[in-house]
Amino acid sequence: MGVTHELRLLSGGANPALAAEIAEHMQTRLADVELRRFADGEIFVKINENIRGRDVFIVQSTNPPAENLMELLLLIDAARRASAHRIAAVVPYFGYARADRKDQPRVAISSKLVANMLTQAGTDRLITIDLHSHQVQGFFDIPLDHLYASPVFLNYFRAKGLKDVAVVAPDVGAAKMARGFARRLDATMALIDKRRPEANEAEVVHLVGDVGGKTAILIDDMIDTAGTFASAAHALKKNGAVRIFGCATHALLSRDASERLQSAPFEEVCVTDTLHVPEERRFPQLKVLSIGELLAKAITYNHEYQSVSSLFPD
DSSP: OOOOOOEEEEEOSSOHHHHHHHHHHHTOOBOOEEEEEOTTSOEEEEEOSOOTTOEEEEEOOOOSSTHHHHHHHHHHHHHHHTTOSEEEEEESSOTTOSOOSOOSTTOOOHHHHHHHHHHHHTOSEEEEESOSSGGGGGGOSSOEEEEOSHHHHHHHHHHHTOOSEEEEESSGGGHHHHHHHHHHHTOEEEEEEEEOSSTTOOEEEEEESOOTTSEEEEEEEEESSOHHHHHHHHHHHHTTOSEEEEEEEEEOOOTTHHHHHHHSSOSEEEEETTSOOOGGGOOTTEEEEOOHHHHHHHHHHHHTTOOSGGGSOO
């Protein structure tokens, strides 16, 4: 076991409420960080206390706008130049993960670029939740703790005491997540076969599996424009599902996503607070579950050199 250094928890501006929640669960405080803009919009970062020799954990998602990523890089650089012992980037939502391969000519592999940027800035470890593509872990040459939001969702749905449940993957990419979720809920599984006429547009082709007379739980890692989620919910209703729930870790809710979800036949749409959901994007069926306790445990286990995988028993 390694020597434990004093811990400091920092937050960027992407989701300060989540960082405060993590600090509360850890019974600590957020370090004093100054984040401001020059007149032209350029970001200025300063850590207003001594972190020399400390283990520094910086909480910041990298969702748009790009300033969130820039803030994280500057905070890492500031911590490195202030002689922090170890720097961990706690990135609840790892943005730019969707471009993870060269599937067309002359395209950027943004997830690899961001991995390089974080490493070069001075990150010693990354902690993140439900990567859009698991292979992104291979882009990092530093340790990476990949957490899962499934325990939060499982506890929530188990408390509801649902019967005759079918867990549904809205596409092939979510099949592994849905399979594990169904096994832990002792539920059946179904899969929606879809095609994309164009980016951010989804069209259901057909449903593989039986949801007739069942409670359907649609699960994915993120909801962006909600095209996939909304069309999937309508397909489940058409195929006889009596109750329909949705759950996704990251609530991007871009464009008219909230309106699409509100008009779809969902009883509830459950998301976590990896991303701040502003009031104007909330709708009656939306249920935001806290991920703060899970992240607090992961940070504590990491700091104390304990097994993070023990948070996710089979």
